[in-house]
Amino acid sequence: MRHPSIRLRLTFVYAVVLVAACAALLALNSWLLYHSLYNNIHDPTPKQIAQMRSDLPTDPLLQDKLSSVDADAARIAQLRRQTLLGSAGASAAGLAVTAVIGLGICWFVAGRMLRPLRTLTATTRRISQDRLDERIALSGPRDELKELADTFDDMVGRLEAAFTSQRRFVADAAHDLRTPLAIVRTGVEVQLAKPDASPQQWRAMAHRVLAATTRAERMLDGLLALARSDGGAIGCEPHDLALAAAAALSEADEEAERSALTVTTDLRPATVTGDPGLLDRLVSNLVYNAIRHNHHDGWVTVATDRAPDGAALVTVRNSGEPVPPAEVDRLFEPFQRLSPARAAGPRSTGLGLSIVRSIVRAHGGTVLATPNPDGGLAVTVTLPARAPD
Numbered sequence: 001m002r003h004p005s006i007r008l009r010l011t012f013v014y015a016v017v018l019v020a021a022c023a024a025l026l027a028l029n030s031w032l033l034y035h036s037l038y039n040n041i042h043d044p045t046p047k048q049i050a051q052m053r054s055d056l057p058t059d060p061l062l063q064d065k066l067s068s069v070d071a072d073a074a075r076i077a078q079l080r081r082q083t084l085l086g087s088a089g090a091s092a093a094g095l096a097v098t099a100v101i102g103l104g105i106c107w108f109v110a111g112r113m114l115r116p117l118r119t120l121t122a123t124t125r126r127i128s129q130d131r132l133d134e135r136i137a138l139s140g141p142r143d144e145l146k147e148l149a150d151t152f153d154d155m156v157g158r159l160e161a162a163f164t165s166q167r168r169f170v171a172d173a174a175h176d177l178r179t180p181l182a183i184v185r186t187g188v189e190v191q192l193a194k195p196d197a198s199p200q201q202w203r204a205m206a207h208r209v210l211a212a213t214t215r216a217e218r219m220l221d222g223l224l225a226l227a228r229s230d231g232g233a234i235g236c237e238p239h240d241l242a243l244a245a246a247a248a249l250s251e252a253d254e255e256a257e258r259s260a261l262t263v264t265t266d267l268r269p270a271t272v273t274g275d276p277g278l279l280d281r282l283v284s285n286l287v288y289n290a291i292r293h294n295h296h297d298g299w300v301t302v303a304t305d306r307a308p309d310g311a312a313l314v315t316v317r318n319s320g321e322p323v324p325p326a327e328v329d330r331l332f333e334p335f336q337r338l339s340p341a342r343a344a345g346p347r348s349t350g351l352g353l354s355i356v357r358s359i360v361r362a363h364g365g366t367v368l369a370t371p372n373p374d375g376g377l378a379v380t381v382t383l384p385a386r387a388p389d
Contacts, residue, residue, distance in 0.1 A: 007110045014106035019099045026091045033087075034080055116145040120152060132160035177220075180212035187212075235275035241283060241312050241383075242267040242304040248284040249302060256291050256300065266303040270312035272383045274363045282359040283314060285352040286379055290318035294376070310385045311365075320376035328369050328377075332357045356381070 004012075116138050127134045135156065138149035191197055191205045245267055249256075256263055272279065290300045298319035305313045323331075332353045353369075356379075360367045365383035372378055 007107070007114055010110040010113075011103065011106045014110065015099060015103045018102040018106070019095065022095055022098050026095065030084060030087070030091070034084060113145075116140075116149055120149055124152075127156060132156060132163060177216060180216040183212040184209050235277070236273055237276055238271055238273050239276040239279050241270040241272060241279065241314050244280045244283040245287070245302050245304050245314065247280065248287040251284070252287050252291050255288075259291065259294060260297045261291060261294060262297075262299040264299065264301045266301075266305075268303075268305045270304040270306050270314065272312045272363070272385055274383070278359045278362065282356055282381065285356050286314065286316040286381070289352040289356075289379075290316050290377075294318050294320045298376070307382065312383045312385065314381040314383075315378065317372065317378040318376045319372070319374070322375045323371040323377050325371055328371060331369070331377075332367075353379075 116136075119138065120136055123134050123136050135153045136149040137153065138146050140146055187205045187208050191202065194201065245265070249263065249265065253263075287300075287302060290302075294300065300319075301315075301317040303313075303315045305315075307313055357367055360381055360383065363383050365381060367379065367381050369377055369379045
């Protein structure tokens with residue numbers, strides 16, 4: 001069974017309240033009219049009448065006066081009843097007319113009040129994954145309905161941004177994964193087309209295939225780390241970021257030497273409670289990002305410390321290309337590089353800083369990147385002593 005619409009229910013409630021208020025007002029008016037109609041200010045007061053009745057046996061003259069007073073009282077009571085009965089019909093008719101008009105007015109008012117909800121419903125029906133640009137854009141005073149419409153618009157805006165980011169992420173991931181697979185396929189097809197290929201050629205082809213599959217494996221590993229940190233399922237163990245930085249620098253030492261980089265460290269204890277694997281990945285990504293996006297004979301500085309409020313700090317600075325301030329935020333998006341025409345390095349996956357941001361968010365921290373005046377980037381990560389549950 002279909003329930004009445006909210007407009008009909010609001011109309012009924014408003015009409016009942018209106019009729020009840022009018023009926024109460026008419027009842028009060030009738031009561032006041034009954035007690036004040038046809039009163040004579042020259043009549044004796046009830047106290048005087050009681051005194052006259054007590055003096056009646058001793059004063060025969062009072063008998064006629066009391067009889068006249070009683071007759072006037074009876075006549076007044078009769079006139080009151082007739083007047084109230086006559087006005088009751090007119091009041092009932094007026095109340096009925098008021099109820100009918102009130103129903104119409106209440107129906108109109110309820111419709112005007114619920115119009116934004118109908119607009120919201122119609123917009124919601126039009127919205128889909130491919131039509132997230134729809135907005136209610138409700139105008140009018142700042143009330144509860146406008147606040148609801150603005151909140152809905154903000155929610156749709158966030159959904160649109162999320163879907164756009166997801167589509168871009170999937171497209172970029174497919175493009176970047178296609179490159180190593182194409183290298184493998186092309187190398188194998190070319191080598192198979194050479195019936196008299198030498199062992200050295202097969203070995204060179206194997207090295208190219210190994211490098212391409214290693215890059216694809218590294219990218220898939222990065223995607224899994226990104227999905228894990230975005231999912232929020234993190235561990236809860238004490239971990240010193242200074243030790244994580246020392247391990248990352250040790251692993252990247254050979255790559256830093258090939259680029260003749262000067263590495264400076266200031267590693268002080270910075271223990272946090274979180275997921276050790278993700279925290280190691282965070283520091284490692286910062287270190288490798290600083291080394292790989294650098295120039296020959298450049299420098300890298302890695303520092304860990306504890307803030308006065310107990311939070312752990314990790315700061316990684318490096319030399320390199322000048323970074324426009326407006327482009328800094330874009331570098332934290334997956335597969336985004338400083339220049340679209342810039343090719344990715346053989347060991348670059350385009351996920352380093354996006355994984356850093358995701359891990360930092362999962363641990364309830366913040367990450368701030370600022371360009372260095374002479375080129376390069378300074379990234380500072382702040383993590384609370386304990387990750388949120």
